[in-house]
Amino acid sequence: xxxxxLAYPRVDETDRRGSRLFDRYxxxxxxxxxxxxxLDTLLAHRSVRAYTSDPVPEGTIELAVAAAQSxxxxxxxxxxxxVAVEDPARKxxxxxxAGNQKQILQAPLFLLWIVDHHRxxxxxxxxxxxxxxxxxxxxxxxxxxxxxxxxxSAVVALESIGLGTCYIGGIxxxxxxxxxxxxxxxxxxxxxGLTIGVPDPAAPASVKPRxxxxxxxxRETYGQAAAPSALAAYDRRLRDFQREQxxxxxxxxxxxxxxxxxxxxxxxxxVLRDVLHGLGFQLK
Numbered sequence: 001x002x003x004x005x006l007a008y009p010r011v012d013e014t015d016r017r018g019s020r021l022f023d024r025y026x027x028x029x030x031x032x033x034x035x036x037x038x039l040d041t042l043l044a045h046r047s048v049r050a051y052t053s054d055p056v057p058e059g060t061i062e063l064a065v066a067a068a069q070s071x072x073x074x075x076x077x078x079x080x081x082x083v084a085v086e087d088p089a090r091k092x093x094x095x096x097x098a099g100n101q102k103q104i105l106q107a108p109l110f111l112l113w114i115v116d117h118h119r120x121x122x123x124x125x126x127x128x129x130x131x132x133x134x135x136x137x138x139x140x141x142x143x144x145x146x147x148x149x150x151x152x153s154a155v156v157a158l159e160s161i162g163l164g165t166c167y168i169g170g171i172x173x174x175x176x177x178x179x180x181x182x183x184x185x186x187x188x189x190x191x192x193g194l195t196i197g198v199p200d201p202a203a204p205a206s207v208k209p210r211x212x213x214x215x216x217x218x219r220e221t222y223g224q225a226a227a228p229s230a231l232a233a234y235d236r237r238l239r240d241f242q243r244e245q246x247x248x249x250x251x252x253x254x255x256x257x258x259x260x261x262x263x264x265x266x267x268x269x270x271v272l273r274d275v276l277h278g279l280g281f282q283l284k
Contacts, residue, residue, distance in 0.1 A: 013034075013035040014035070016035060016040060017031065017033075017035040017039075020039075020040060020043040020044060021043065023043070023044075023206075023207040023209075024043055024207060024209065024210060025209055025210065025212060025213075025237075026209040026237040026240065026241070027212070027237070029213070037160070038156075038160075041156060041159050041160045042156060043207075044159070044207065045155075045159060045207070046164075046205040046206060046207050046208065047165070047166045047167070047205060047208075048103075048164025048165060048166055048195075048197070048199045048205045049101075049102070049103040049166050049195075049203075049205065050103070050106065050199070050200040050202075050203035050205070051103070051106050051107050051108065051164065051195070051197030051198055051199065051200055052197065052198045052199075052200050052201075053108075054108070054197070054198045055108045056108055056109050056163060056196060056197060056198070057161075060109065060158070060163070060196070061084050061109065061111075063157060063158075063161075064082075064111065064154040064157060064158055064196070065082060065154070066157075067153045067154045067156070067157035067158075068082065068150035068151060068153050068154040069150065070153055071146075071149040071150045071152070071153040072146075072149055073146050073149075073150075074142050074145070074146055077120065077142070077146070078146070079115065079116055079117060079119075079120060079139075079142065079143040079146055079147070080113065080114060080115060080116050080143065080146055080147040080150055081114040081116040081119070081188070082111050082112065082113055082114060082150075083111070083112040083114060083182050083190075084109065084110075084111055085109075085110040085111070085112065085182075086108065086109055086110070088105075090181065091104055091105055091107075091110050092105060093181055094110065094112075094171070094178065094181060094193070097171070097173065097174045097177050097178050097181070098168055098170035098171045098173060098174075098178075098193065099170040099173055099267070101168060101170055103166050103168075103195045104168060104193070104195055106195075106197070107166075107195035107196055107197040108196070108197050109195070109196040109197065110168075110193055110194070110195055110196070111151075111154075111193065111194040111196065112171065112178075112182060112190045112192075112193050112194075113147050113148075113150070113151045113190070113191050113192055113193070113194065114147070114182075114184065114188050114189065114190055114191065115140065115143035115144055115147050115188065115189045115191050116143070116187075116188045117131075117134045117139065117140075117143060117187040117188065117280075117281070118184075118185040118186060118187045118188045118280075120134060121134060121186075121187055134187065135281070135282035135283070135284050136282075136283070136284045137283045137284065140276075140281055140283055144191055147191050148191070151167075151192070151194060154194070155167075155194070158196055162198070162199075163196055163197065163198060163199075164196070164197060164198070164199035164205070165194055165195065165196050166194070166195045167192050167193070167194055168192055168193035168194065168195060169192050170193075170267070171190050171191075171192055171193040172190070172191070172192065172269050172272065173267050173268050173269065174268065175189060175190060175272065175275050175276075175279070176275050176278060176279065178190045179279060184279075186279065186280035187279070187280040187281060188279070188280075189276060189279055189281065206241065206244065206245060208238075208241060209234070209237050209238055209241055211226070211234055211252075212226070212230055212233070212234060214226065214230065215230055215231070215234070231252075231253055232253075234252055235251040235252055235253055238251070238252045239251065
């Protein structure tokens with residue numbers, strides 16, 4: 001501890017910081033700040049798609065929910081719920097609805113994160129107060145944001161105790177069928193799933209490199225888009241990662257452009273607005 005009361009990183013902390021940052025960007029990032037276990041957990045994040053057969057420790061679900069409920073919530077509305085699924089048959093049905101992703105079958109725990117306006121609507125009914133504001137796009141967006149913040153807090157907590165996780169956006173491929181499988185009431189929607197389990201050491205996941213910071217960080221006002229040379233360099237770094245992981249090599253710029261090319265690239269989610277209407281969200 002310095003005379004000014006600031007803690008400076010020890011040599012091993014400096015080395016670990018540099019290693020984590022290099023893994024995240026596949027290039028050195030000169031960041032002379034303190035380091036701690038929370039930062040280490042955050043920068044070590046990777047999507048885990050292979051799990052052992054071990055069950056998660058007792059209390060894992062409750063810990064995840066406690067961490068999730070510690071996230072910020074707009075106006076403290078807390079417009080989300082979570083459904084914990086451990087039954088293999090139900091996981092299999094949900095996996096089929098989400099594009100047959102094998103990690104759903106393999107993970108001992110599957111959490112479904114729900115934008116939940118039903119609870120708020122029922123509170124309004126009991127109080128004799130209309131809940132008309134829930135029918136506006138802003139309220140749905142608020143619900144999606146709060147649900148995402150909650151889930152990410154849970155992910156950090158779970159990874160801090162050695163468990164692996166993977167978000168499953170494919171749960172939105174057939175949202176009406178997912179709602180029926182989970183018995184969701186009107187005005188509730190499964191935003192995404194989250195597989196949880198002990199990472200399989202025989203199939204270790206690695207940290208996927210991200211875009212360089214100068215492509216996403218601007219000061220004061222939005223700046224110029226990333227230079228083609230910077231994106232080309234990122235394509236090369238991502239290909240190196242794919243090669244190491246025995247994955248199909250593909251440029252990020254090609255993958256991203258194909259993913260947003262049109263309705264046909266959305267895996268059936270191009271009709272999501274209509275499905276949400278059917279689930280009770282008016283989205284005015």
